[in-house]
Amino acid sequence: xAKIYYNKDADLKVLRGKQVAVIGYGIQGRAQSLNLRDxxxxxxxxxxxxxxxxxxxxxxxMKIMSVPEAVRSSxxxxxxxxxxxxxxxxxxxxxxxLKEGMVLDFAHGFNIHFKRIVPPRSVDVIMVAPKGPGxxxxxxxxxxxxxxxxxxxxxxxxxxxxxxxxxxxxxxKATTRGVIETTFAEETETDLFGEQVDLCGGASxxxxxxxxxxxxxxxxxxxxxxxxxxxxxxIIDLVQKGGIEGMWDGVSNTAEYGGRTRxxxxxxxxxxxxxKAILKDIQSGKFAQEWVEEHRADMPTLTRLREQxxxxxxxxxxxxxxxxxx
Ligand code: NAD
Ligand code: MG
Numbered sequence: 001x002a003k004i005y006y007n008k009d010a011d012l013k014v015l016r017g018k019q020v021a022v023i024g025y026g027i028q029g030r031a032q033s034l035n036l037r038d039x040x041x042x043x044x045x046x047x048x049x050x051x052x053x054x055x056x057x058x059x060x061x062m063k064i065m066s067v068p069e070a071v072r073s074s075x076x077x078x079x080x081x082x083x084x085x086x087x088x089x090x091x092x093x094x095x096x097x098l099k100e101g102m103v104l105d106f107a108h109g110f111n112i113h114f115k116r117i118v119p120p121r122s123v124d125v126i127m128v129a130p131k132g133p134g135x136x137x138x139x140x141x142x143x144x145x146x147x148x149x150x151x152x153x154x155x156x157x158x159x160x161x162x163x164x165x166x167x168x169x170x171x172x173k174a175t176t177r178g179v180i181e182t183t184f185a186e187e188t189e190t191d192l193f194g195e196q197v198d199l200c201g202g203a204s205x206x207x208x209x210x211x212x213x214x215x216x217x218x219x220x221x222x223x224x225x226x227x228x229x230x231x232x233x234x235i236i237d238l239v240q241k242g243g244i245e246g247m248w249d250g251v252s253n254t255a256e257y258g259g260r261t262r263x264x265x266x267x268x269x270x271x272x273x274x275x276k277a278i279l280k281d282i283q284s285g286k287f288a289q290e291w292v293e294e295h296r297a298d299m300p301t302l303t304r305l306r307e308q309x310x311x312x313x314x315x316x317x318x319x320x321x322x323x324x325x326x
Contacts, residue, residue, distance in 0.1 A: 005151075005179040010166035012039060020168075021046045021074035023067055023094065024081035025053040027134035028107050032080060032172060033062065035141045039171040046070030046077075048093070067093035076103040076164070083108060084295045087116045098123050101157070103164050108191065109184035112154050114288040124161035125154040127184060128168045137172065146173030150182045192282045197275050206266075207232065211314045221317045229318065 015036075022033040023046040030053070037043045046067040047054050057064055071077050071094050079086055079094070090111070098104070100122040107129045111117040119125050130137045132147035140147050149172065151165040158164075162181075169179045195201065207229050214224035238247040248256045281287045294301055309315065 002180045002182075005166055005169070005175060005181070007170060007175045010170035010175045010179075011163065012041075012167055012170055014160070014163050014167035015041050015076075015171060018042065018075040019044060019073060020076045020078060021065075021070035022078045022080055023047075023070065023089065024079070025057045025062070026080065026082070028130070028137070029053070029078075029080035029134075030056065030060070031134040031137035031141075032078065032107075032130075034060065034138060035173065036168070036171045037062075038141070039173075041171050044070050044074065046093075048089070068097050071097040074102075076105060076168075078105045078107075078168075079111075080107055083110045084291075086111045090117045095119065103158075103161070105165070105168060106184075109152065109154075109188035110192075110288070113184045113188040114285055116288075116292070119155065121155070122157055123155065124157050124164065126161050126165040126168075127152040127154070127182075127187065128165050128172070128174070129187060130172060130174055141173045144173070144176070146176040148177040149174035149179050150187055151179055152182050152184050152187060154184045189279070189282050192287060193275075193279055196282075196287075197278055203232070208312070208314060215313065221313060222321060225314060225317045225321050229314065230321070 019042045020033075020036060021044055022029050022036075025033065025045055025047060029045070033043045033045060044063040044065055045057050046069070047057065047064055048067050054064070065073070067089060077094060077098070079090070081089060094104075095117075098120060103124040103126060104119050106112060106125075106127045109127055109129075112119075112125060112127075127150065129150045129152075130147050131149060132140070136147055149169050151162070151169055153161045153165060155161070166175065166179065169175050210228040211221075211224050214228065215221050235247060235251070238250040242249065248260070251259070278287075
């Protein structure tokens with residue numbers, strides 16, 4: 001079982017007298033920098049682009065610098081820009097300005113784990129990854145409860161890397177809920193696996209194929225949409241609250257009997273074998289390489305898949321149905 005850290009295990013004093021540079025003011029950057037600032041941490045932003053997030057930072061009265069300036073004047077650097085652009089920004093503006101004893105923090109392990117970013121030996125490399133989207137990271141902070149987080153240490157030059165990760169987690173209020181220690185490898189590989197197989201990839205295809213089967217059999221698309229897409233959240237809410245057995249308690253006996261006997265026919269041993277193959281590609285770095293190349297080529301596949309997705313019947317019907325809930 002994993003060890004869980006709470007408030008008593010973390011000390012905000014570790015951050016006293018230190019300046020934290022948050023690179024990026026997007027989904028995580030804004031939430032994390034506001035939380036740390038409100039926890040009494042000295043935060044400056046490193047922003048290169050004068051985009052919407054820059055305007056937002058201005059409006060929030062944050063201290064803004066260029067990325068090189070922010071890195072040069074800080075002790076801790078938090079890389080909170082999209083994973084695909086981190087390497088370029090690191091190579092140009094972050095890496096060259098790191099000094100011995102500094103701390104480099106990530107919210108996801110991708111670039112370190114797949115060695116796209118290789119920091120010097122003389123800095124600590126840590127991860128603090130809140131297990132929730134940015135908006136929730138901020139809302140729950142304001143409500144005094146925080147969201148749980150993962151921490152990891154990739155490189156411990158100072159001997160105090162874990163203490164620093166725990167202090168940042170406390171500054172975000174994650175230790176109020178509980179913080180689990182992981183590794184960059186485990187976080188990165190399980191995160192990619194989850195989003196490909198289960199959460200985003202698997203769930204969306206399950207919905208789409210179920211919808212197609214009903215519509216092809218002559219049922220009205222609106223009814224099919226309600227059944228296979230809209231209701232999924234209600235079931236998942238039950239699963240999240242009480243586990244899979246708790247969900248069975250919350251549905252009818254008919255649903256339980258049908259689900260328990262038919263579920264394993266749909267998701268079977270062959271599906272599991274394909275899941276394992278996908279995990280292999282993640283572990284070997286094959287997926288990471290493919291994604292980096294896709295990004296480098298200006299995302300031709302993703303652009304095509306987005307265009308295709310937009311046109312699908314389930315999207316057209318969905319737009320109409322969702323209006324009923326506005
Ligand atoms: P985001 O897309 O919201 O980041 C936007 C910010 O990055 C903006 O300030 C923008 O100006 C800046 N930016 C974009 N391109 C840039 C470039 N080329 N040069 C300089 N700055 C640039 O990012 P995010 O979703 O908050 O993700 C940040 C990190 O947090 C990632 O490592 C991600 O995996 C991780 N993470 C995100 C979430 C989430 O809720 N989105 C959850 C857990 C972990
Ligand atoms: Mg994830």
